[in-house]
Ligand SMILES: Nc1ncnc2c1ncn2[C@@H]1O[C@H](COP(=O)(O)OP(=O)(O)OP(=O)(O)O)[C@@H](O)[C@H]1O
């Protein structure tokens with residue numbers, strides 16, 4: 001079971017949300033609901049699951065319901081309909097006491113507008129969650145200082161929030177959330193006020209931290225590049241509805257509707273998509289030392305190239321020409337398949353296509369993808385790569401598998417695929 005389960009959550013803001021819900025269910029749009037009842041639709045029938053230990057990104061235009069969604073998780077907002085389970089517990093069923101403990105220990109939040117206490121110093125703000133947990137002063141100050149250093153604010157610990165820039169205040173909020181050691185971090189546009197350099201440093205830190213501490217992070221952003229960079233999954237909201245949830249490459253390759261397609265249109269796909277997305281099993285996988293057998297196998301498959309594997313290790317590419325020569329040649333008896341295999345360039349599964357493509361264009365066979373232990377995982381052809389680098393003309397309808405348009409790159413026809 002997922003760590004956070006959102007089940008059919010609908011939120012309508014206003015004094016009589018229940019009857020507004022009935023009107024909405026009868027078919028009113030968000031605009032009509034507002035015009036006719038004065039109620040605002042915040043979320044509409046949203047269901048999603050967030051796994052333990054992932055970075056889950058929520059995206060969407062301003063007013064699409066991002067903050068409303070994550071504020072349900074720690075019950076800053078109660079749904080009009082539906083329910084939210086965290087660790088299997090229905091947050092709506094929690095007593096006040098449980099809820100306080102839950103907010104102190106399980107989930108901490110970095111607020112969109114910082115939410116710092118103006119009359120407390122940076123050090124006191126960061127240590128606040130620890131203070132209400134009853135940690136003694138010297139201990140919590142030491143801990144708060146550690147996080148102040150992590151976010152790059154050492155030296156500012158005795159300043160007050162108003163003495164800091166927006167980006168610095170945002171980092172105080174982040175340090176405060178991290179200091180609580182909560183298992184789940186809710187980050188509402190936590191990096192939006194940071195300048196690009198600090199922002200990308202903070203992204204790196206967040207990814208590192210997540211890997212090291214195994215935290216679950218729910219991260220709201222307006223910035224698609226940021227979402228694609230840090231997200232394990234991305235949810236895209238539009239007018240309170242969920243347009244799509246998926247892995248970054250799924251969102252890029254198979255946008256569920258025009259809204260999502262519009263979002264991803266200008267993305268540098270070569271930078272975001274990685275080799276594993278287009279990797280295929282090699283056609284001719286050659287094992288054993290025998291050259292004649294290898295050649296027969298390649299002829300059977302109609303292939304000019306074979307990938308030589310010894311045990312678990314990738315040894316190189318054997319071309320049909322080279323094998324024919326070797327089999328016919330004088331040294332045939334003393335040579336093995338391993339001797340004629342040529343070690344050329346190899347790729348790693350997480351290489352961006354941007355880096356993989358130049359190497360692939362220099363060889364006339366699909367490039368082998370090899371893992372850290374030297375095992376052959378698959379191969380990628382320039383044809384496969386170029387097919388995913390061109391954005392689809394129109395959005396695919398939901399449910400259809402990623403249909404990769406096969407636009408040929410120049411001169412590509414002659415390449416094996
Ligand atoms: N307390 C509230 N009372 C009334 N309406 C609200 C309230 N909070 C949010 N809304 C409405 O709910 C919708 C979603 O708002 P929300 O703050 O979740 O958007 P958002 O995606 O976080 O936007 P932004 O990117 O601007 O922060 C909006 O139409 C907003 O007007």
Ligand SMILES: [Mg+2]
Pocket residue numbers: 066067068112188
């Ligand atoms: Mg918001």
